[in-house]
Amino acid sequence: MNKFVAKAASALCTLGLGVVLATAVNAAADRDAIIERIKPHGQICIQGDDTCGTPAAAAAATTSAGRSGADIYNRSCAACHASGILGSPKFGDGAMTARLNDHGMDGLMANAINGINAMPPRGTCNDCSDDEIQSTIQYMLDND
Numbered sequence: 001m002n003k004f005v006a007k008a009a010s011a012l013c014t015l016g017l018g019v020v021l022a023t024a025v026n027a028a029a030d031r032d033a034i035i036e037r038i039k040p041h042g043q044i045c046i047q048g049d050d051t052c053g054t055p056a057a058a059a060a061a062t063t064s065a066g067r068s069g070a071d072i073y074n075r076s077c078a079a080c081h082a083s084g085i086l087g088s089p090k091f092g093d094g095a096m097t098a099r100l101n102d103h104g105m106d107g108l109m110a111n112a113i114n115g116i117n118a119m120p121p122r123g124t125c126n127d128c129s130d131d132e133i134q135s136t137i138q139y140m141l142d143n144d
């Protein structure tokens with residue numbers, strides 16, 4: 001091999017290595033970008049799972065099943081009752097207390113369990129026991 005060929009070969013090697021390195025760096029950056037792009041938008045968490053964080057009022061009125069009225073309210077009822085949509089008694093503005101005065105706790109329970117008009121049976125908490133529904137209504141009344 002003469003000097004010129006050796007130099008050219010060495011230059012090509014350096015260039016080649018650079019290209020390989022640059023490609024590797026780009027690939028890593030691309031991979032991060034892809035991971036960022038395809039990561040889930042939300043996070044599903046099972047109650048009790050650490051990733052959920054602790055609901056603010058979780059300590060209140062814990063039932064035998066370990067779910068408080070506040071937990072159930074936030075998970076299943078707030079979607080309607082927080083804003084009072086569809087004519088639901090709005091949380092915190094006295095509407096549920098007015099219902100209690102009209103229907104009594106037995107009436108509230110019956111309507112919450114069986115559903116009434118746009119109020120779905122058990123307020124969509126299908127695995128809620130009657131006790132849990134009652135403690136959830138109590139939570140709503142306590143904060144009314």
Ligand code: HEC
Nearest residue numbers: 076077080086087088099107108111112117118119123136
């Ligand atoms: C899809 C919306 C929606 C969800 C979710 C929902 N509610 Fe309701 N709820 C309503 C509406 C609408 C009414 C008013 C029904 C009526 O009287 O016409 C109502 C009324 C009630 C009443 C009053 C019943 C009465 O006798 O006047 C109670 C108690 C109640 N909801 C409890 C709950 C509980 C507890 C949950 C969650 C476990 C829940 N709701 C979830 C829409 C909802």
